[in-house]
Amino acid sequence: MSKVKGIALVQILIITAILSTVALYITKTARQQVKMAHWAMDKSQARVMAHSARAEILFELLTNTWKEQDDTQNMLLSKWNFYGKSFQLKDGIDIQIQDQAGLINLHYPKGDMVSKRLQYAGINSAEARRISAVLRDWQDSDIISSRHGGEHRDIGRNGPMPDLREWLHQQTLSDEQFESIKDDFSLAGVGHLNLLNSSFELLAALTSVGVAREIIQRREAGELNRQVMTQITGLVQDEDIFYAPSNKQQITITAQYGEARIRQKFMVELSPYYESGNTPYNIMQNQGG
Numbered sequence: 001m002s003k004v005k006g007i008a009l010v011q012i013l014i015i016t017a018i019l020s021t022v023a024l025y026i027t028k029t030a031r032q033q034v035k036m037a038h039w040a041m042d043k044s045q046a047r048v049m050a051h052s053a054r055a056e057i058l059f060e061l062l063t064n065t066w067k068e069q070d071d072t073q074n075m076l077l078s079k080w081n082f083y084g085k086s087f088q089l090k091d092g093i094d095i096q097i098q099d100q101a102g103l104i105n106l107h108y109p110k111g112d113m114v115s116k117r118l119q120y121a122g123i124n125s126a127e128a129r130r131i132s133a134v135l136r137d138w139q140d141s142d143i144i145s146s147r148h149g150g151e152h153r154d155i156g157r158n159g160p161m162p163d164l165r166e167w168l169h170q171q172t173l174s175d176e177q178f179e180s181i182k183d184d185f186s187l188a189g190v191g192h193l194n195l196l197n198s199s200f201e202l203l204a205a206l207t208s209v210g211v212a213r214e215i216i217q218r219r220e221a222g223e224l225n226r227q228v229m230t231q232i233t234g235l236v237q238d239e240d241i242f243y244a245p246s247n248k249q250q251i252t253i254t255a256q257y258g259e260a261r262i263r264q265k266f267m268v269e270l271s272p273y274y275e276s277g278n279t280p281y282n283i284m285q286n287q288g289g
Contacts, residue, residue, distance in 0.1 A: 042258030046092075050255040050264050053093045057251060062272045062280055066245050082245055083197040083219070084183075094254040100267075101246035102197030103186035106167070107139065107160045110193060110240040113206065120205035121181050131172040138170050161187060188250075188267060188284070192242035196229060207233050247271065248284070 060076050076095075079087040084098040104113050114135065118128035138156040161167070164187060168178055184202045195203060195215075203212035214232055218224045226243040235241055252265045267285040271278065 039259050042260035043262065046255040046257040046260045046262045049093055049257060050253045050262055053089055053095065053253050053255070054251075054264070054266075056089075057095065057097075057253075058268065058281060061249065061268075061270055082249065084199065092256045094256075096252040098250045098252075099194060099197040099245045100186045100188035100248040100250060101190045101192055101194035101242075101244070102199075102202075103184055103188075103190075104193065104202070105190055106135070106164065106185045106187055107189055108191075109135070113193070117181060117184055117202060117205045120201060121177060123177065131170075134170050134172050135167070160189075163187070186250075188246075188248045190246040190248055191239075192244075192246075193240060194243055194245060195233070195235070195241065196224060196226075196243050197245060207235075250285075 056076060060074070060080075064077060066082060076089055079089070080095070080097060081087065082097050082099040083102055084096050086094050086096050089095050104110070104117065106114075109132070112129075112132070114132040115125070115128040118131055119125055123131070139158070139160055141158055157166070164182055164185060165178075167173060167182075168175070173181075181201075184199055195206070196219075198206075200212050200216050203215050207215075211233060215224065215229070218228060218232070226237070229243055230236055237243055247270045248267065249270065250265065250267045252263065254261070254263045265285075265287045266283055269282040269284055271280055271282075
């Protein structure tokens, strides 16, 4: 009898252990599911916030002058800028707007701007000229090699690059070099360069470090305009440099709600004075959730 009771006790202990393990598993799974449900709700709310911010930005871009306005109660107009500096629209919403005219047009680079930006990144002048020449040969429609160019390789698109990372396929830049310069180039096809909305690195490459610092300082103080820029740099407006924003803007929206964080980036072409039958804006590129 004692032996039977002992076996029964062992069986009861084994069953209890199994039931406890199952209960712990169910509890852990339930907690994970609750956490995932909360995260899904947070992500949905973050998307709603990003969608609302997107609509607000597009409306203001189509109906207002593109400059900071200190004498307004509109939170967006009082904070926005067009040189890629992040600003907070409201709690949980951060915005960046980059005027594509503030970047070098990689499809049709002006003069030696590409070479100067490469040299500022630490690439020697001869190699910078070669990289710039290969870039032109890669995209032009002929098979004639320019000086220092690369048509002789029998490679190239012979047309405009559709993606900035295609530059790496030309085997002239390392990944590290590309990452250090890519934010100063655009494929949006803007015909002029607007230094009012350029980065410190690009300003320093095209002028000097001292001039670039003065420009940034005046810009942060709200004192930078066409006249001041011309006085500081000595660069007058021409077909290559024109101190006015383009109608192509890259907008990045970062929305944070609870545990969820989403990032949306899109390129928009704006036509505030559109004619009947055309849309007032065109989304050229769209990335992120």
